Amino acid sequence: MNVHLTQKISYHLLRVITYAIVISVGYILFDIIRHGLPVISWDFLTGFPRRSGSEGGILPAILGTIYLTLVTIAVALPLGVGCAIYLSEYAEQNRFSELVRLAIITLAGVPSIVYGLFGLGLFVIFCRFGASILAGSLTLACMVLPIIIVASEEALRAVPRGFREASLALGATKWQTIRTNVLPYSISGMITGSILAIGRAAGETAPILLTVAAFFLPKLPGSIFDQVMALPYHLYILATQHPETEKVLPLQYGTALVLLLLVLGMNIGAVIVRIHFRKKYKW
């Protein structure tokens, strides 16, 4: 086979693969939008569910997912970024730090149901938080921490050494250097990576199944120690646990679409943050 032919074949092969991915994702999206859009109405978005979810809106689930996401961000972002700063800027680079990195990457691959059980054991039972927003968010935070740490370390490493050296050579301390000449340039990468990870987690069912999610709770939470409904769990209930799954199919589509839009909103937010910082600090 000549080089030209292999070149051609691999080109077309890669193209077909790309199209296959785009088409299947596009079809899923199209299907959800086509069936979900007619369901979405003001009442659906702001109403409370009735008759164990067979009728009414999904406001508690929307707010539940938003609360969970916000608390997860508040917990996981500072912890993850702090850990990444320590690992890449302060910790001595040796066997031990390599081992820590390996552990973190491995944790990123642990199935989400394991995090759910871990959260049940640690936060719900041992810490006596009960099934609550706090327990659920902490569980989600544990799940996204490894990804945030890895993404943040990468963002830190992308900052050229010259900036650090120049700052240190002017008599800045290490922390001054990090604060003024490393973090500002890496914060966009950190935030983007983190938001993408948390957006992914917002759609997870397994970690919240045992730690926070309520089957049917047509009221809003009063504090972070309350249970809430959440979109992915609500969807799971409607699709598999509901006595009339066929009948509530439109509601499933509507719920899926809202969840998708929420995650999309977060991702767009991440992109905006990135563009904002890119413009401010470019090199």
Next chain:
Amino acid sequence: MVNKKETSKPIIQAIDVNFYYGTTQALFEISLDIAPQRVTALIGPSGCGKSTFLRCLNRMNDIIPKTRLTGKVLINDRDIYDENENIVELRKQVGMVFQKSNPFPKSIFDNVAYGPRIHKLNGKNQLIEIVEKSLQRAALWDEVKDRLNDNAMSLSGGQQQRLCIARALAVDPQILLMDEPASALDPKSTTRIEDLIGELRTDYTIVIVTHNMQQAARVSDETAFFYEGQLIEFSPTKKIFTKPKQKQTEDYITGRFG
């Protein structure tokens, strides 16, 4: 000139300096005295330890893990490797300009103001004054005075390097270390930097690493020739380029190796 040299005490004294990267020794028993308000050039083939020695003088090698120095480096008679040495003060006193110009991706003003700000030489008016004075000294003021809020990355390579010099000057150092400050620049920008060094020598002690023999000859008063981590010869520049004492020096400057 001769008088000045005899009466002035050295500002930098290296005494039997050995330097190690891990187990590899990069500098061997380096001893040399550098007089104040003079330009000292460090020359030698690639990998001979010029940058390593230069970075010993402001302890920049400290940030490289597993490095070790034995011997002494005195600056103004103070042992800078003493455990009580305040590195922040040291680096304020000993500024550094790097081979690859490395302005921060901030505004021109913020670049120059960076050092004064971290050292709390605050006060808005004072800061403006410092920035203007530093840019003037680095011969950059006229080119940037109308665009101080522009990003420093929008400057040309030569301007960026002069900005880095201005940034170093803004903390009012006594000594300026320069590691091949012009090696990445075009001839015209190089000339500007060399002229600038000529102007700065009256106020600062300058130690400059260079690969360029002519440059060493043009800008420096003293020249140190390094070879494989050893200091082979250290003499007035005129002498080293006309009557080198060592055979190796002669071979190097006449271009027989390196």
